[in-house]
Amino acid sequence: MALRRSFALPQQLLRPAARISSGFSKQQRNGLATAVPPVTQDATGSRGPTAMVFLNMGGPSTTDEVGDFLSRLFADRDLIPLGPLQTYLGPLIAKRRTPKIVKQYSDIGGGSPIRKWSEYQCEEMCKLLDKLSPESAPHKPYVAFRYASPLTEDMYAQLLADGFGNGKGGRAVAFTQYPQYSCSTTGSSLNELWKWRTRLEGKRADGGEVDVNGSIQWSVIDRWPTHPGLVEAFARNIEDQLKTYPEDRRAGVVLLFSAHSLPMSVVNRGDPYPAEVAATVHAVMQRLNFSNPYRLCWQSQVGPSAWLGAQTSDTVQEYVKRGQTDLVLVPIAFTSDHIETLYELDLEVMEEAGNLPGVKRAESLNGNPVFIEALANLAHDHLRKGEKCSLQMTLRCQGCKSERCLEQKKFFAGQKYAPLVQ
Numbered sequence: 001m002a003l004r005r006s007f008a009l010p011q012q013l014l015r016p017a018a019r020i021s022s023g024f025s026k027q028q029r030n031g032l033a034t035a036v037p038p039v040t041q042d043a044t045g046s047r048g049p050t051a052m053v054f055l056n057m058g059g060p061s062t063t064d065e066v067g068d069f070l071s072r073l074f075a076d077r078d079l080i081p082l083g084p085l086q087t088y089l090g091p092l093i094a095k096r097r098t099p100k101i102v103k104q105y106s107d108i109g110g111g112s113p114i115r116k117w118s119e120y121q122c123e124e125m126c127k128l129l130d131k132l133s134p135e136s137a138p139h140k141p142y143v144a145f146r147y148a149s150p151l152t153e154d155m156y157a158q159l160l161a162d163g164f165g166n167g168k169g170g171r172a173v174a175f176t177q178y179p180q181y182s183c184s185t186t187g188s189s190l191n192e193l194w195k196w197r198t199r200l201e202g203k204r205a206d207g208g209e210v211d212v213n214g215s216i217q218w219s220v221i222d223r224w225p226t227h228p229g230l231v232e233a234f235a236r237n238i239e240d241q242l243k244t245y246p247e248d249r250r251a252g253v254v255l256l257f258s259a260h261s262l263p264m265s266v267v268n269r270g271d272p273y274p275a276e277v278a279a280t281v282h283a284v285m286q287r288l289n290f291s292n293p294y295r296l297c298w299q300s301q302v303g304p305s306a307w308l309g310a311q312t313s314d315t316v317q318e319y320v321k322r323g324q325t326d327l328v329l330v331p332i333a334f335t336s337d338h339i340e341t342l343y344e345l346d347l348e349v350m351e352e353a354g355n356l357p358g359v360k361r362a363e364s365l366n367g368n369p370v371f372i373e374a375l376a377n378l379a380h381d382h383l384r385k386g387e388k389c390s391l392q393m394t395l396r397c398q399g400c401k402s403e404r405c406l407e408q409k410k411f412f413a414g415q416k417y418a419p420l421v422q
């Protein structure tokens with residue numbers, strides 16, 4: 001998430017998601033004129049509406065939002081641990097970096113497209129879900145960003161205004177748009193969601209105990225690094241880019257999978273992110289029948305402390321120096337274009353590589369119908385199983401000392417899995 005550069009926003013046509021036919025008909029409603037009980041949906045008999053909440057880091061939609069975006073970002077100890085002086089250092093770093101980052105966003109068209117893509121992906125996924133899972137329909141799309149509008153607290157307030165919670169019950173699924181789990185990304189977003197759930201809904205008005213009756217019933221899709229639809233979408237984008245090379249050079253093109261890096265302090269604590277990113281890369285290469293040589297590298301390092309490497313920019317430059325000038329960059333941990341792809345990869349890394357014609361990037365997932373169908377299938381499977389979260393989510397990192405993380409995991413794990421959270 002190191003915002004190294006700015007990028008020019010390309011004009012792309014949105015492709016409609018593939019429609020999925022269904023033989024289900026609408027269930028008949030009971031028309032008794034009685035008080036409607038709270039909607040406490042579960043695996044055995046869920047009823048709509050169901051809120052589908054996409055979680056992501058977000059990005060400033062305009063340059064005017066950059067300062068606030070950076071302030072929230074550098075204040076987040078889960079994402080960028082700055083030690084005991086974070087309260088002082090965070091705002092200072094954000095203020096000093098704002099002019100540079102404003103220029104970067106100006107270079108890519110004046111703002112990040114991540115909100116546009118997130119809202120589009122969620123809306124299209126919900127259309128498919130209504131057909132796949134009529135028993136939990138209608139599925140209502142929401143987006144909750146960690147550092148930019150729409151913020152988590154605003155999303156939660158909208159949920160309440162739309163008739164979820166506040167004694168009315170209702171089901172909501174927190175769907176991380178970080179396919180690979182990290183405490184710095186998915187964990188941070190869930191911590192924020194848990195915080196605002198507690199503030200806005202978790203206590204009785206009189207300050208008593210937690211009131212579960214009539215509150216929103218949450219479940220979490222917390223990771224999906226090797227989902228077949230995700231793998232297929234990445235593989236097809238890579239194949240499309242490989243076709244742009246002459247056939248006699250195609251097999252020698254090096255695939256460089258690039259993911260957002262992490263501070264080594266987070267990695268050494270036991271964060272699962274590096275292993276899950278590697279799992280995605282291996283699954284994609286397996287789908288491609290290991291057609292090309294490949295490497296995994298890491299981008300967006302911030303500050304002087306040690307981060308996970310090798311860095312993407314250094315990797316590209318080193319291979320070019322060795323004479324390997326056919327390279328395809330693949331943003332393997334991002335589900336849409338934003339500053340890390342449009343500026344850091346498309347402008348900065350390409351420029352540092354000498355803007356060689358053989359150095360290219362695979363298209364981001366954005367409005368890819370294969371990807372959106374994968375989201376719908378993933379959500380449908382989650383709703384069908386009635387699970388609260390994955391078993392993996394019950395495990396804290398080996399070196400985790402965060403009580404907030406502990407309590408958040410217990411909440412989202414529910415009664416069945418909460419005893420596993422230690």
